[in-house]
Amino acid sequence: MKKFEGPLVPLSDCYKAISSRLKTPNFEVLTYEQLPFSEINGYLGEHCTLKATIKRTPVPETLSFFIKSPPRVPSQLNFLHEINGIFKETNFFKKYLPLLKTHGITLLDDALPVCYHVTDGTFFFQDLSPLGFRTLPSRAPLSLNHVKAALATFAKLHASALILEEVKSFRLPETFGVELKESFYVGADSTERAMKSCKQGIKALIDITHQDDFGISKDAFKEKALEGCDLQAVFATPSQRFRNTICHGDVWTKNFLFRGVEECCIVDFQTYRYGPPAQDVVAFLYLVTDRGFREKRLGEVLEFYYGELRGHFREYDVGEVVTRQEFFESCDYFKRFALTQTLTHLQVVILRNDIAEELFEESTNSLGMCARGTKFLCKGT
Template structure:
């Protein structure tokens, strides 16, 4: 991966947006992480050292760029992921700000710069946030914190629609259009891989003690996968709102202290316009085990 470069002007804009104060840039460093942080993006850490009030201080920023791996880059572009995230942090958030809707404060990372291939965000790790292991069920307090954060996202759109007296899908048609399920070549390959993996999982996990025959189990699983295309569309029955669309553990960052748990959602490459129950139920089934759901779902 190539580390993105930032001009003095870029860094001036980034720090100015964060501090809204006078300062002088002393040093700029941009370093790659020694591990992969995500699939659909390359990531690095931008550190800007400034002098303010006669003292030096360093500020860290999380940098996200288009993937350099060709297959990942093609997939992201074909699902319109970069465009969606770009418009979320520019057009959608600007509209919320214009109408004094502040419900998302603290629920998403602050974005200080967006250009053709790069986002610069506040570095949540330096603020005590972390991503939890994706193969371990979230505990109840983390689930509550995440649901609170999802609720803020869903509420932001409903409040905006009520204030503007419009439906988001009418003015943001390109942004909220469903592109994850499409006829693009890389999308079809990913979908075929999902079906192949599910067949393998059924082969590995189905036993003779199960009451449902293996063939019927396989049919229901694959039919459920196909139904995602339907449920990703706006409902004609229930209230729709902006939904994250990819609500699993790696797209959430948590901060734990003695009093409570805080949660910030990241990665807005798959958001869509649909009932909020889609985010809620997908989140619960992707991040918790059956016992927690049995004990606390109601």
């Protein structure tokens, strides 16, 4: 088996994670090892499976954890720090989720993996793979059933914060300050380089895909697309028009784990922010489905999502916090955001794993290899 090449987890942290999971310190760790994944599941962290053999009865048992550690590549680590990713994810699991529990809101109990221990940016999560959860290929559109399963999970995430605000009669930014602030579109060096490369990739994609029957010239198309990129910073700020909640903010396929076609868990909370639910929902639908799906099913899946959201409001008896009219108006508003974000994200999503590894190992530019990735696509990869 391939050796794990990332940071090694100290035995002391293994004890803490296992103790948290078993709710007892009365055990002995006999052996533990970190096993690498066979494919990339994210670009801003090192991921592996930790298997620990312990003894608390005469018969030893083996426990497994999903480990997420900060990236080894210096430029990627710098990017993660500049977007405040470790701080955000730590506080989501150590501050936000306990607050939900305090107020009896259990919507996320089956929507996220359990986080057993966090230390210095390394997270010990419940390993969902033995339960049958899997990530799906990001290069293929999701099926209708998978889309609905993910939207149902989104509804739990969004409703949890909205219900919490209603129960406490406050708004989350009053308690969660910097954790909820948008951290990508803030003009940091790494994010500026990343966006610059995304724009170069967009221009390259338009160069190779533009056709005369598009109804818009190639140059005008580029101008509109790049203008949309600049407007993403506006779309990503809390709305003055629509009700805000906790949004995930990074809605590509690899951040969802599916069991069959009906169950879904969501992972990776490095970039969550405060915004209307439609910000996540519409961005997700444009990134993980194709045009044919949206032309045929968009209204259906939006109605499905809103039905799930409204069902949670009724379950907790908080009234119609977000009306159907408000939700659909916000969906229309966020379509432009979704379209331009898809152009920036798609350059990474459709890359083959070996190509992505090469591009993201570059130390000169944390995420900014999109134009080079487009060249690979042009070669038929």
